[in-house]
Amino acid sequence: MTAPLDREWARLSRTWRGLEAREAGEADYGALMTWVRQWRARHRRRLLWITAAEVGITLLMAGAVLWVLLRWREPVSIAFAAAAVVHAMIVWAFTLWNRRGLWRPLGETTRDYLSTALLWSRRQMQAAGFTAVLVSVEMVVVLLWAGLASPAARPVTPWSGFGWVGPAAITVVALGWALWYRNRARVRLTALERLRRSLELE
Amino acid sequence: MDGGWEEGGHRGTVGQPEIEAHFDRIIRGHGDALRRLARAYARDTADADDLFQEICLGLWRALPTFRGECSERTFTFRIGHNRGLTYRARRRPEPDEIDESVADQAPGPETVLGASIRHDGLLAAVRRLPESQRQVVLLSLEGLGNSEIGEVLGVTENGVAIRLTRARKALRELLGPDWGTG
Numbered sequence: 001m002t003a004p005l006d007r008e009w010a011r012l013s014r015t016w017r018g019l020e021a022r023e024a025g026e027a028d029y030g031a032l033m034t035w036v037r038q039w040r041a042r043h044r045r046r047l048l049w050i051t052a053a054e055v056g057i058t059l060l061m062a063g064a065v066l067w068v069l070l071r072w073r074e075p076v077s078i079a080f081a082a083a084a085v086v087h088a089m090i091v092w093a094f095t096l097w098n099r100r101g102l103w104r105p106l107g108e109t110t111r112d113y114l115s116t117a118l119l120w121s122r123r124q125m126q127a128a129g130f131t132a133v134l135v136s137v138e139m140v141v142v143l144l145w146a147g148l149a150s151p152a153a154r155p156v157t158p159w160s161g162f163g164w165v166g167p168a169a170i171t172v173v174a175l176g177w178a179l180w181y182r183n184r185a186r187v188r189l190t191a192l193e194r195l196r197r198s199l200e201l202e
Numbered sequence: 203m204d205g206g207w208e209e210g211g212h213r214g215t216v217g218q219p220e221i222e223a224h225f226d227r228i229i230r231g232h233g234d235a236l237r238r239l240a241r242a243y244a245r246d247t248a249d250a251d252d253l254f255q256e257i258c259l260g261l262w263r264a265l266p267t268f269r270g271e272c273s274e275r276t277f278t279f280r281i282g283h284n285r286g287l288t289y290r291a292r293r294r295p296e297p298d299e300i301d302e303s304v305a306d307q308a309p310g311p312e313t314v315l316g317a318s319i320r321h322d323g324l325l326a327a328v329r330r331l332p333e334s335q336r337q338v339v340l341l342s343l344e345g346l347g348n349s350e351i352g353e354v355l356g357v358t359e360n361g362v363a364i365r366l367t368r369a370r371k372a373l374r375e376l377l378g379p380d381w382g383t384g
Contacts, residue, residue, distance in 0.1 A: 009342070009370070015324055016238065016343040029229050035255065036225070036262050109356030110337070113284040117291070191291040198333035199355075200365070 061088070087138070094130050098123050114196050121189035128182035135174040142167055221265050228261060232278045235344050239279070242328050242340055243286035245293070257285045272353055279346070279354045283337060290333070327376035335369035338362055342369075 065081045102120055229236075236257050237250070244250035260281045268277055328339055341351045348362040355362070 005370075012324065012373075013343045013345065015320060016328075017234075017345075018321065029226070029233060032229065032233075032255075032258060033222070033226065036258060039259060040262075108284070109280060109354065110283055110287065111356030113280075114287065117288070188291060195287055195291055195333060199337065200334045 090134070094127075098127055098130070110199065114192060114199070118189065118192050118196070121185050121192060124185035125182050125189065128178040128185065131181075132175055132178040135171050135178075139167065139171045221262070224265055224268075225262055228265075228274060228278055229258065232275065236278070236282050238344070239282045239286060239340055241325060242336065243289055249289075253285065253289050256289070257282050260285045273350070275346070276350055276353045279341060279344070283340075283354060323377065327373055330376055331369060331372055334365055335372055338365045339369045339373060342366055 061084065065084045068077050069081050071077075102116065102123060108116070237254050240254040240257060241247070241250040244253045261278065264277075264281055268274075272280075328336060328343075331339060337355060338351055341354060346354070348359045348366065351362045351366075352359045357365075
């Protein structure tokens with residue numbers, strides 16, 4: 001830059017840096033620290049609840065499978081328990097695979113940050129698609145089992161008494177969630193791609 | 203974005219008192235600059251306050267990962283800009299990026315700005331810039347050199363220089379006669 005341009009830019013820079021002093025006066029950073037500490041406490045509680053919920057659901061499912069096995073020691077119950085275990089393994093395998101390489105600290109460059117954000121959105125869409133396919137396939141399997149097998153060959157489960165309302169409700173809720181989640185991820189992906197284009201980082 | 207992948211967490215061996223002291227030092231040193239950055243990204247003052255808090259939170263969460271591979275200022279601005287982009291990705295795009303409350307006061311390029319609204323005029327002009335130009339202008343106005351701006355954004359020094367030239371030209375057109383009279 002030439003000297004006059006440098007001087008002009010320096011004047012603009014001074015104007016810019018005077019902005020906050022004029023607007024906010026002396027900032028209350030003590031209050032900010034208090035807010036951050038409160039947020040940290042809330043965040044810890046939230047993580048604790050999420051972990052407790054994950055462990056709780058896993059234990060509940062394991063308990064239900066175990067109960068079916070102990071209560072009805074028949075081949076069909078063993079098949080049901082095996083199906084539940086396979087289901088859990090598929091879900092966990094996909095979850096772990098889908099999360100690979102996603103963690104990045106906030107202190108990365110804008111280019112790296114946006115790349116990870118885009119990857120995250122794509123993975124969210126994959127997760128939604130996987131959920132939709134999985135529940136659809138499982139519903140078809142359950143319906144075939146129910147329709148083709150004799151009553152004796154149908155699995156007895158803790159929720160058998162509710163008929164097909166339970167599985168149907170789970171399928172509808174899961175498909176609805178997958179649709180909503182995919183749409184949200186798609187909107188975010190579009191916004192991020194627009195940002196990347198406008199930042200000329202491609 | 204929505205937590206998850208940007209959850210830095212508090213890893214490493216850095217203790218809580220050290221993190222608090224480091225955070226306090228950064229906020230006191232760069233807090234005003236981060237406030238200005240938030241105002242340039244946000245739609246209005248209320249949004250800017252929220253964004254500033256988010257930036258501070260991001261800084262807090264990322265601090266334990268700071269290993270001194272770049273300067274503290276570079277690290278701080280990276281987090282500020284990344285949070286700003288997250289904010290932008292969350293909200294709906296608008297044809298005119300200007301804060302209406304500022305736009306009411308901010309004259310167009312053809313108008314001479316009065317001294318009392320010079321700050322708002324500059325803010326409005328910066329908000330009008332395309333994303334890629336706004337980023338380099340914000341960092342340059344805060345006193346960062348091209349090399350440091352490149353470290354924040356992840357682009358080459360030459361790339362920064364090209365963007366900055368275009369940005370200054372655009373800013374000059376937006377500010378009109380007020381260019382350089384701050």
